Amino acid sequence: MAEISKDLIRGHTDAIVLNILAQGDSYGYRIVQDIRSMSDNQYELNEATLYTVFRRLQKDELVTPYYGDETQGGRRKYYAITDRGHEVLRTAQADWQIAKPIIDHLVSGKVVEA
Amino acid sequence: MNELIQQALVPIFDGIDQTGDVADFYRELTSDVIESAQNIRAAEPNLTKTEAVNRALEGMGDLRAVVLMIADTEGVDVSPVVTDENTVDWSKKGQRQVFKAIPVDRVQNVTINTQDANVRFVASTTDDLELDYYQRGINGQTIQIEERDGNIKVVLPRPNFIDYIVPFRHPHQLLEVRLPSDLLGTVRLDARAGNISLDNFATPDLDLAVILTAGNLRINRVQANRFDLGAKAGNIQASQVKAEEWRIVARAGNVRLSDVTGEFDVAVRSGNVVLDDAIGHGIFKATSGNVRTIWRQVDGDLNFAAESGTVKVRVPLSDQFKFNLQSQSGIVRLKREATYEVQVQGYAKGTTSKDAQYNVIARVKSGVVKLD
Numbered sequence: 001m002a003e004i005s006k007d008l009i010r011g012h013t014d015a016i017v018l019n020i021l022a023q024g025d026s027y028g029y030r031i032v033q034d035i036r037s038m039s040d041n042q043y044e045l046n047e048a049t050l051y052t053v054f055r056r057l058q059k060d061e062l063v064t065p066y067y068g069d070e071t072q073g074g075r076r077k078y079y080a081i082t083d084r085g086h087e088v089l090r091t092a093q094a095d096w097q098i099a100k101p102i103i104d105h106l107v108s109g110k111v112v113e114a
Numbered sequence: 115m116n117e118l119i120q121q122a123l124v125p126i127f128d129g130i131d132q133t134g135d136v137a138d139f140y141r142e143l144t145s146d147v148i149e150s151a152q153n154i155r156a157a158e159p160n161l162t163k164t165e166a167v168n169r170a171l172e173g174m175g176d177l178r179a180v181v182l183m184i185a186d187t188e189g190v191d192v193s194p195v196v197t198d199e200n201t202v203d204w205s206k207k208g209q210r211q212v213f214k215a216i217p218v219d220r221v222q223n224v225t226i227n228t229q230d231a232n233v234r235f236v237a238s239t240t241d242d243l244e245l246d247y248y249q250r251g252i253n254g255q256t257i258q259i260e261e262r263d264g265n266i267k268v269v270l271p272r273p274n275f276i277d278y279i280v281p282f283r284h285p286h287q288l289l290e291v292r293l294p295s296d297l298l299g300t301v302r303l304d305a306r307a308g309n310i311s312l313d314n315f316a317t318p319d320l321d322l323a324v325i326l327t328a329g330n331l332r333i334n335r336v337q338a339n340r341f342d343l344g345a346k347a348g349n350i351q352a353s354q355v356k357a358e359e360w361r362i363v364a365r366a367g368n369v370r371l372s373d374v375t376g377e378f379d380v381a382v383r384s385g386n387v388v389l390d391d392a393i394g395h396g397i398f399k400a401t402s403g404n405v406r407t408i409w410r411q412v413d414g415d416l417n418f419a420a421e422s423g424t425v426k427v428r429v430p431l432s433d434q435f436k437f438n439l440q441s442q443s444g445i446v447r448l449k450r451e452a453t454y455e456v457q458v459q460g461y462a463k464g465t466t467s468k469d470a471q472y473n474v475i476a477r478v479k480s481g482v483v484k485l486d
C-alpha cells in the first residue's frame with residue numbers, strides 16, 4: 001500500500017495527538033510508535049514535528065507536561081490532556097465527521113448544476 | 115550509551131544558550147533517543163551503539179530546528195509551527211512575509227546579503243528558486259529582491275538600534291531559500307551575523323559560498339559542486355555532505371566535518387579542525403589549534419600544517435603511503451610498519467610500502483604529529 005501524503009493529514013496533527021493522549025498519558029517516542037501502528041505504517045510523524053506540536057498544545061493549555069518515572073536517561077517527560085484539550089478534541093472529531101463525506105463528494109463526486 | 119548520546123546531541127544544541135526550556139527539551143530528547151536506539155539495536159543486534167544512536171536521531175527529523183524554535187521563543191509570545199517540511203509559519207502571528215518564486219532557467223547567480231538574520235537553505239519541491247522571508251520587530255524596511263539577466267540579488271534590511279530597544283520585540287529575520295535540484299551556477303551568501311543552515315538538498319551543479327562574519331554555519335545532508343565557506347567568528351559544521359571541492363577559511367572558531375567527501379583546503383587561524391569518517395584528500399592548516407582527521411578513504415595526498423597544536427591523522431589500515439612528518443619542537447609518531455629514510459624524535463620520513471598510493475605530509479612548529 002502507498003504511504004499517505006503528509007499534506008492530507010497535516011491539518012489534523014493536533015487532533016491526532018490529543019486523541020492518543022485522551023487514551024492515556026504518553027511521551028514523544030511512544031506517540032510516534034503509536035501513530036505508526038495505528039495507521040498500519042501508512043503514516044509517520046517524526047519526533048521533531050511532535051515536539052513542536054507538544055509546545056503548541058501546551059501553550060494553548062490543551063496538554064500539560066509532567067515528569068514521570070526514572071528511565072535510563074533520567075526522568076521521562078509525559079504529557080496529559082487537559083479538560084480543555086478534551087473539548088477541543090471532541091470538536092475536532094465532530095468537525096471531521098461532518099467534513100469526511102463532504103470531502104469525499106468533492107474529490108470523487110459529480111458536479112451538480114446550481 | 116548515555117555518553118554516546120551526549121556526544122551525538124552536541125551539534126544539535128551547539129551555540130544555544132542552556133536556558134530552562136532548552137535544558138528541559140534536552141532531557142526529553144535524551145530519553146526518547148535512548149529508547150529509540152535500544153529498540154533499534156534490539157531489532158538489529160549487529161548494529162553498534164553508535165550506529166543505533168545515529169539512526170535514532172536521523173529518524174527524528176530536524177531536531178536542530180526544534181531547538182532553535184525553543185531557544186527563540188523562550189519568554190517571547192511567538193509559537194512558530196514546524197511541519198515535516200521544516201518550514202516556519204510566522205504568518206500565524208501576523209508577521210511580515212514576502213514570498214518569491216523564480217523559474218530555475220532564469221537563475222544563474224544568486225547573491226544574498228544579510229545583516230542580522232537566520233538563513234536556511236533547503237530543497238525546493240518545484241522547479242523554481244523560492245525565497246520566503248519573515249521578520250518581526252523591524253520597522254519600515256523589508257527585503258529587496260532584484261532580478262537582472264540571470265543575476266538575482268537579495269538584500270535583507272539592517273535593523274537599527276531603536277528596533278533593539280523595544281521590549282519583547284527583539285528584531286528577528288528568517289530567510290528560507292529553497293533550491294531546485296537542477297540549479298546550475300553560484301549561490302553566495304554574505305552574512306554579518308546569524309545562524310546559517312543548509313539542510314537536506316542535492317544540487318550537484320551548484321557552487322555554494324557562505325561568508326559569515328559572526329554566527330554558526332551548519333550543513334547537513336547536502337550535495338553541491340563546490341563549497342567556499344568562511345567565518346570570522348563562529349563554528350562551521352558539516353555532516354553527510356559531498357562536494358567536488360571544499361575551501362574553508364575560519365578565523366576564530368572550529369571546523370568540524372563528519373561523513374564528508376571531496377577535495378579539501380581548510381585553514382583555521384584560531385580553532386580546531388576535526389574531520390571524521392571522510393573520503394578524499396587535501397590540505398589542512400591550523401595556526402593556533404589542533405588538526406585531527408580520520409579517513410574512511412583517501413584518494414590523494416594529505417598535507418597538514420600546524421603552528422602551535424597537534425596533528426593527528428588516521429587512514430585505513432590497508433592503505434600504503436609515503437610520509438614526511440616533522441615537528442620543530444615536539445615529537446612525531448607513526449603507528450605502522452614502515453621503511454624509514456629518516457627516523458629521529460622530530461622527523462620521520464619513509465614509506466609503508468614500495469606500492470605507496472599517496473603522500474602524507476605533516477609539519478608542526480610546536481606540537482605532536484601522530485599518524486595511524
